[in-house]
Amino acid sequence: MVPESTGFAELLNKARERYPAVFDNLGTAALWVLFAGLLIAALILYTNLFVVGVIFGSIIALGAIGLTLIYGIMKFAHFAHGDMMMLAAYLAFFALTGRIVGEKTEVDLGWSLDRLPGATTGLGPLSFGYGLLLAMLVALIATVALFVALDNLIYRRLRQRGSGIVIFAMVSLGIAIVARSVILILWGPEPRFYVPGIFPAHEFPFGIKLKADQIFIFATVAIAAILVYFLLFRTRIGKAMRATSDNPELARVSGIDTDQVIRWTWAIGGALVAVAGVLLAIQAQLKPELGFTILLPLFAAAILGGIGSPQGALIGAMIVGITQEVSLGVEISIAGRDILPQILPLAPGYKFAVAFVILILILLVRPQGLFGAKA
């Protein structure tokens, strides 16, 4: 049997060498068909989970777009992205409630946005008031400042020294750990909420159940995505960012100020991280380790879409988000019994493993991603 299979593998390799385009396109086409089929099936069979997946996917999208922009321009994997999302969410929490953990008991600083008149009254059907929107803005400004400062203090020096991408990635991992530790020191390990309490979901046609907050999340992401598109395709600095990502050497010889481009990239990445972090905390909760957990879906989305491509990150994030949610609800019944729990026990805790599976699949079949240029 073994020689036969090697013969087949050889044949396959020969065919691959002779017709690289066919094989590349076949792999890609197969992947597209697979994802499109999965998504359509999910939409029809599990409409509600599909919609929840879109909401989750849209949060991932904001993070993944920032990740992919940073990768495109600076060519390194920014491992601090997820933890920075959480840090931004906690900064918003701090701005909103003024609360941090003291040595023994909770310390309330005595000033915060939620003391503004009517700041916590729910906006229409939403669970939170305008106080959280202001808090999000504070977190956004703080995160942008933090990202630009970190570049100035750390990454810029690494660039001047000509450090390799591994050094950059390791440094960002270190920053991720610092960010998580800061959260633990200041706010403790217990989960927190912007607005405590349980809020009812609204019923929509096709069995869709959504909270008003989730619609807010989707709308916010849609606006942010449009703003990013406008910036990248219609402004001088955005075009320079795309040019630098496309051909850094030529950008330099064209006289493009690459330091300015890098500062802008950090600023945009920081703004997206802050919004994504707050939205994630609205959807789930504030938990110190959530930032690291979310990192995997972020990378899966960015790589699936083709790292460096913002449109790709958006679509990749939707695929990851939907697949994660729907995979939890899949039921395969034989003779009236749901057999899936026996063979594949997908408890909610395994949700993030789905992103892993997608990541491995894409790296095997099409490492450059759905929208990536050929490496």
Add this chain to the structure above:
Amino acid sequence: MTVLEAREVVSGYGEVEILHGVSIRVEEGEVVTIIGPNGAGKSTLLKTVFGLLPCKHGAVLFDGEDVTGQSPQAMVRKGMSYVPQSDNVFPLLTVQENLEMGAFIRRDDYHSKTEEVLALFPDVMERRHTRAGKLSGGQRQMLALARALMLDPRILLLDEPSASLAPNMVELVFTKILDINRSGVSIIMVEQNARESLKLSHRGYVLAMGQNRLEGSGENLLESEEVGKTYLGG
């Protein structure tokens, strides 16, 4: 008047020294070609002049001003444009956006310049909203030249503009280079296609082993026995 001059330039990559003291100059309005065998240091010379590689000894003068060791950005601002041999367009950007990037440091309205540059290259103009990556090799080379012209440079540095082009495109590219020169831009280029490029050059240099070997007018070099034997294939 001398636009660009390299004096006794010593340069290389890291510890490896490739140029051991090369001197060239380009007068206003000239086309100057540098030829020489592989590894002679032709491309290294252009990169050093443009500030992409450190100049260890010697000097680079632009309009008589010492610009040795300045960054490519500074060179662009002074009026030098450089077209690399390969990867000289932004493949994911449209033709139009490629030109906008060529004009990045211009803060004025460069709309008329875009039209003027595109008028020089009619095939590229037709495809101004196409991604540069979808252009043919020849069209890309045209776009690369067009991008470099967006800042009204005093001098163009071209690294093998005819490399890997089909023969009919080679001729077209050289015609365009002459057109650009006639519009008042000095040109210094490195070429493998020695015969064609020397024909249209006012002067030429032959480099070998990182040193000046010969120099003379384009015609003289074409007729020279050594150049004929070594670089023109008999």
